[in-house]
Amino acid sequence: xxxxxxxxxxxxxxxxxxxxxxxxxxxxxxxxxxxxxxxxxxxxxxxxxxxxxxxxxxxxxxxxxxxxxxxxxxxxxxxxxxxxxxxxxxxxxxxxxxxxxxxxxxxxxxxxxxxxxxxxxxxxxxxxxxxxxxxxxxxxxxxxxxxxxxxxxxxxxxxxxxxxxxxxxxxxxxxxxxxxxxxxxxxxxxxxxxxxxxxxxxxxxxxxxxxxxxxxxxxxxxxxxxxxxxxxxxxxxxxxxxxxxxxxxxxxxxxxxxxxxxxxxxxxxxxxxxxxxxxxxxxxxxxxxxxxxxxxxxxxxxxxxxxxxxxxxxxxxxxxxxxxxxxxxxxxxxxxxxxxxxxxxxxxxxxxxxxxxxxxxxxxxxxxxxxxxxxxxxxxxxxxxxxxxxxxxxxxxxxxxxxxxxxxxxxxxxxxxxxxxxxxxxxxxxxxxxxxxxxxxxxxxxx
Numbered sequence: 001x002x003x004x005x006x007x008x009x010x011x012x013x014x015x016x017x018x019x020x021x022x023x024x025x026x027x028x029x030x031x032x033x034x035x036x037x038x039x040x041x042x043x044x045x046x047x048x049x050x051x052x053x054x055x056x057x058x059x060x061x062x063x064x065x066x067x068x069x070x071x072x073x074x075x076x077x078x079x080x081x082x083x084x085x086x087x088x089x090x091x092x093x094x095x096x097x098x099x100x101x102x103x104x105x106x107x108x109x110x111x112x113x114x115x116x117x118x119x120x121x122x123x124x125x126x127x128x129x130x131x132x133x134x135x136x137x138x139x140x141x142x143x144x145x146x147x148x149x150x151x152x153x154x155x156x157x158x159x160x161x162x163x164x165x166x167x168x169x170x171x172x173x174x175x176x177x178x179x180x181x182x183x184x185x186x187x188x189x190x191x192x193x194x195x196x197x198x199x200x201x202x203x204x205x206x207x208x209x210x211x212x213x214x215x216x217x218x219x220x221x222x223x224x225x226x227x228x229x230x231x232x233x234x235x236x237x238x239x240x241x242x243x244x245x246x247x248x249x250x251x252x253x254x255x256x257x258x259x260x261x262x263x264x265x266x267x268x269x270x271x272x273x274x275x276x277x278x279x280x281x282x283x284x285x286x287x288x289x290x291x292x293x294x295x296x297x298x299x300x301x302x303x304x305x306x307x308x309x310x311x312x313x314x315x316x317x318x319x320x321x322x323x324x325x326x327x328x329x330x331x332x333x334x335x336x337x338x339x340x341x342x343x344x345x346x347x348x349x350x351x352x353x354x355x356x357x358x359x360x361x362x363x364x365x366x367x368x369x370x371x372x373x374x375x376x377x378x379x380x381x382x383x384x385x386x387x388x389x390x391x392x393x394x395x396x397x398x399x400x401x402x403x404x405x406x407x408x409x410x411x412x413x414x415x416x417x418x419x420x421x422x423x424x425x426x427x428x429x430x431x432x433x434x435x436x437x438x439x440x441x442x443x444x445x446x447x
Contacts, residue, residue: 001412002034004109004139006130007120008098010039010075014294015241016325017146018044020208021120027401029071036112037073038105040080040098045242045273045294049082058105076105095149099125110136115412118142119179122149127175134180140411143179144206145189147322173197181411183404186323188346204407209400210328212392217334217384218305225306228290230266235374237338238307240270240294241326249275251313251340254363255370256282256289263288265374270294270303304333308380309373312339314347316360323347332391336383338369354387 011022025035041053049055061075078101083090106129117139119130127143134141150172173196176182182198183206184190193203221232230236239252256267269279270292283289295303304310310330314322323346330337337355340362341347348357356373358365373380393399 001115001408001414002036002112003028003116003118003408004036004038004106004112004114004133005118005120006038006102006106006126008040008080008095008123008126009044009120010037010042012050013042013044014297016044017120017122018042020146020325023209023211023397024401024404025073027397028405029073031405032071033405034071035073036109036114037075038102038109039075039077041077041082043080043082045271047082047084047086047273053077055080055082058101078102078105095123095125099123099129102126103129106130106133109133113137114139115414116140116142116408118144118408121145122147124149124172124175127178131175131178140181140408141179142408142411143176143182145182145184145193146208146325148189148192151192181407183407186346186350189323206404206407207395207400208323208325208328209397210332210391210395211397212332212395215301215304215329215332217388218301222302222305224299224302228268228292228306230268230290230306234264234266235308236266236268236306237309237311237370237374238268238270238304239311239313240268240303241324242271242273249278249313251361251363251366252311253278253282255366256286258363258367259370260286260288262371262374265370266290268292268306300329301333304329304335307333307335309370310335310337310355311370312337312347312355313366314340314360316340316342328391328395331387332395334384334388336373336380336387338366338373340366350390351387353383354390355383 005021005025007017007021009016009018009021011018011025013019013022021037021039025037028035041055041059042050043055053059056079058079059077061077063073078098080101081094081097083094086094106126110133114133114137117130117134117137119126119142121143131141133139150168176193176196176198179198179202181202181204182193183204184193185207187205190203190205194200225236252269259265259267265288267289269289271279272294276291279289279291283291310333312324312327312330314324327337327347327350331354337351339347339351339355339357340360341351341357342360351357356369358369
């Protein structure tokens with residue numbers, strides 16, 4: 001197949017949507033598909049254009065076929081304004097700048113005649129050009145939602161005008177319904193697509209994945225732990241990824257300060273971006289906090305294995321608007337996850353019997369859950385083992401992407417047999433809805 005991908009985030013970004021868009025394209029190339037990508041210069045999560053790239057001019061990258069991927073890759077990077085500190089309207093202008101500049105890059109691919117035009121949201125602002133190219137080239141128009149950016153903005157109160165909200169939501173509904181197929185990364189997000197008016201028969205589940213042959217539990221001591229001066233008997237609580245409003249940054253800062261009297265519990269924050277300075281300041285004031293930059297893929301498995309506990313804070317209002325991309329790696333590492341989520345949300349269901357879930361926005365509950373895991377090695381081992389089992393059976397890279405490839409082939413008329421929904425279920429599997437392990441909010445704070 002010929003597949004045109006439009007995604008504002010792409011390789012070489014190390015985290016978030018860019019990581020997954022890049023890995024998806026790499027996998028499709030390995031299967032022999034021809035892929036072209038329209039994207040912005042890499043800038044996330046630092047919110048600063050990476051060295052060697054320009055925010056103000058078009059650039060084109062070509063990669064010849066390799067032993068692993070028998071097809072060429074063409075990447076067009078479009079001028080995009082990147083705000084140094086993303087806030088409400090500046091973030092909107094950032095998305096709009098890419099939407100406007102990507103028009104010529106998208107339109108030139110009409111003559112390439114793709115079989116599938118795949119738009120990754122964010123940003124939905126690129127829907128008109130994606131739909132235009134798909135219709136002119138008679139391709140399948142496919143919307144894949146990694147993040148309901150508009151819903152998150154409204155829930156986080158970035159925009160408070162009700163008339164503006166109704167107008168934007170109306171336009172969003174029209175655009176989403178115009179795609180031939182739509183997918184999202186969690187069951188709850190698929191349900192939200194249907195609630196927005198997308199026909200259920202055209203909505204499918206396409207979850208994020210992890211290469212379980214690359215991310216796996218290490219049986220020997222991790223050298224990175226030694227480099228950081230962390231004792232063998234210390235319990236490491238790790239957070240690695242971007243941090244912002246949706247992730248509940250303030251909660252991690254608060255909890256690490258509350259736990260200053262428990263030096264045997266070490267916090268490792270592997271973060272980049274505007275919030276990094278706040279964590280660096282906490283690290284200066286506390287002996288049990290270490291701050292690192294995001295690590296390259298070559299050290300990701302080692303990084304994830306220094307953890308005894310993975311931390312996953314999320315605001316309650318954002319729980320079913322996004323599915324944290326970092327969760328797949330956390331579970332594949334075979335270590336338990338301590339998350340904030342309300343009962344019944346996708347995160348709570350996914351971590352059922354595979355982690356601990358506490359009340360969002362409550363430092364007391366988070367501290368209680370952390371202490372419980374820190375003092376219970378057997379519980380950590382049990383939850384981590386179940387998390388790893390789930391990752392290998394439901395989140396494996398080949399398993400998930402193989403199902404999505406089959407779905408795209410079916411949608412473009414290049415395979416027969418299974419229906420679109422059946423083919424994607426092959427990759428997605430079903431979440432086992434066991435009774436979640438919740439921690440009571442009445443917590444014992446650290447002395």
